Amino acid sequence: MSEESPSSDHFYIWQQTDWPEFSWSAEALAGALRACQQAQGRLLGMVDAAALDDQARSELDALLQTIVTSSAIEGERLNVESVRSSLARRLGVAGEPKHPATARSEGLAELTLDATRNVDAPLDLPRLLHWHELLFPEQESILPTSVRVGSVRGHEPMQVVSGRIDRPTVHFEAPPRDGLDAELDAFLTWFNTSRDDTRMDPLLRAGIAHFWFVTLHPFDDGNGRLTRAITDRALAQGENQAIRFYAMSSSILDDRKGYYHILETSQKGGLDVTAWLEWFLRTLLASLRQALGHIDRVLAKARFWQEHRSQSLLPEQLKAINRLLDGGERAFDDGITASKYQVVAKVSKATATRHLADLVAKGLLEQLPGGGSKTRYKVAY
Incomplete structure (x- = not known):
């Protein structure tokens, strides 16, 4: 999908009178939420049992998978070896093959680690604009000049479209530029204060953050990748665990069609986002189970070599x-x-x-x- 202009006559969620007062059915989400919490607890327990070297390599694998698959969702293929080298150097993982780093791989590594490790720092507009700059290094950019790097989008209507250029299908139109600064400020304020709200489950908070930010679509390009970075930050904050061992972007990529479909239907619906949160939790559970399998193999390997x-x-x-x-x-x-x-x-x-x-x-x-x-x-x- 691509992001374009001009406007449409659809009625979108951000046009609802009480936007962004989201609601959801706690009863409908209870089973999926409990399954995610149990898988999350098992994963953190297994990680504690892993050797330090195994932890470092498992984190490197998960972060690499996060970066590569988040870009793949947008149809971008990265130089995997360069990204791995940039991550390994920052994580201090020894013994990794060295490949030439690029401005792109360095920027993506810095963004991902800041999003998932520096979790106690507030998510403010300067940090968000810096992340956007890291997505689009000037010397490697092939973007059209209309993309404002490190700056909120302009006054042209922002649409998510697909299909033919002369007859595009409009999937979504974001809030207009007038009022966007206030909308973005409201989101950032909520994100920074909701972490301490004991009434808000951390996993639901991550799901709401994902949906809210991608609906605002505040940039000319890169909104999806920044949305997923914010989601990873929310998940890391909820776990009180800066080290990442699973890549939700990988599971989103596995159901890319479903991802775009649930976003479109939810963004054209009311403020009850139960359906979106059901999809979010189901996809999160898939990524947690994938990570459990990986850590289980790591621990089995360590036990095997200890025995022999x-x-x-x-x-x-x-x-x-x-x-x-x-x-x-x-x-x-x-x-x-x-x-x-x-x-x-x-x-x-x-x-x-x-x-x-x-x-x-x-x-x-x-x-x-x-x-x-x-x-x-x-x-x-």
């Missing part, structure tokens, strides 16, 4: 075992064969067979039923 710490292994064997332990690779869903070991370890077929037999003898692998050239092995947990 006395074993003497060749570098090729270590590499293959770690690939199996890391999981997430469909190629190894059914175990590893000698031919797959050859590819991973870069050894001959005879050497692969010998290495695998040695790993079985030492108790690190076990042979699965079957035999012949397709004999498969899995990690012996």
